[in-house]
Amino acid sequence: MKISIYNNYDKMSRAAADLVAEQLVNKPDSLICFPSGESPTGMLQHVISYANAGKIKLDKCHFIGLDEWVGMDETNEGSCKHYLYTNFFNKLNINDSQITLFNAKADDLKAECERINNFIAKKGGLDMMIVGIGMNGHLGLNEPGTPFNLYAHLSELDPVTVTVGQKYFKQETRLTQGITLGLQHLTEAKIPVLIASGSKKASIINEALNGQISTDVPASILQNLPAARILLDEDAASELEHLA
Template sequence: MRIYEVADYQEMSRCAANLISAQVLLNPRSVLGLATGSTPVGIYSQLIEWYRKGDLSFAEVQTVNLDEYHGLAPDHPQSYRNFMQQNLFDHIDILPQQTHVPNGLAKDAAKECARYEALIASLGGIDLQLLGLGHNGHIGFNEPAAAFAKETHLVELTESTIEANTRFFESRESMPRQAFTMGIKTILGAKKILLAVSGKEKAEAVYRSFAGPVEPGVPCSILQFHPDVTLVGDAPALSKLKAAGVRICRK
């Protein structure tokens, strides 16, 4: 595992985007696993800038997203499909049919989960998976639990996640209570994993994920078992790891 400390969110975004662009330049037909939320916005903005400068093309890239709210149409303002269109896809040369997000309106959840797993397999798996980190250690919508969820599944959102995401909706009542998410086994199947974190409020989750035991109560801790993980974080987010003496490189 490689851990890089950067100065701030802007530098974290640039560093993570650089690793993604290197993946695409080395393999223009890469399959990228993508994340949503506040953390990757700066990363996507940087990738768009490099695309507009002519430094990068996504014409042959395939993407698969981590998750999607159950019950939201693709064009709903708070759907993750809409998030990806607004923050990345509409601004680069990727082909629409090569961008994949779980179908939030699927009536048969089990069938949709099986379809998404089969899709990822048909693409040859994920070459690089981008992840953010929740305050409780969740990745995707894999919440703390008694056991690690394996493959793509429909999850009941925890109260802490609902509380954290309600600000994006008109009211608490209008926020979905379920979401489709890749499972831990699916995420670990990626050849490379890139975890981006920023802010002091993530310091405890980072510490528990990489300086504590591997346990389903801290879903991100499972990444300790992956052979190729890169963590890019700003100084506040990595503060507890540094205090514990974990080896960190300055980027």
């Protein structure tokens, strides 16, 4: 893995957008996974700017969502789907045929996981998979204890995720399960990317990148991925004991 540290959130976000732009120039029909949450917003804004300026074209690529809260769709403002449409897809009028997201309200969620797995496989795998990191070290909704070799799956949400997840909702919301791409997807992605910012992430970043590789800290899997790109702002990197 390669760790890059930037002065602030905006510079980190621009660097992440540059990776996306480079990928799209090299392979216009790329399959790219975007996360939701606080971390990717700046990156998405820069990608939008690049597209509007004609620096990149998005007409041949395909986007896939990282995860979703079970039982939610775009009508829930805290849903991943609402976030991606509001902050990215709608701003560029991305065609729905280019977008694949989890249906977290499907009657058969295991079948939904298989639909996503099959879609990725038929596309030849993920060209780029971008993730953030949770306060408990999760990637997507791969919670502590999740085996590294899982593809898309249902997850029982960790109490830390349930608590932190409330920030995405205007009122307290019951969160129990998630549906998510798996860590095996990250392992197989041609370019796995982690973005993180803020001092609140500093401790878990150090544990993930310098600690023992263990399912107790899902993000520690990045130490096993030579192609992984780790993009941090100075605050998120402030507790790194050494550059792994």
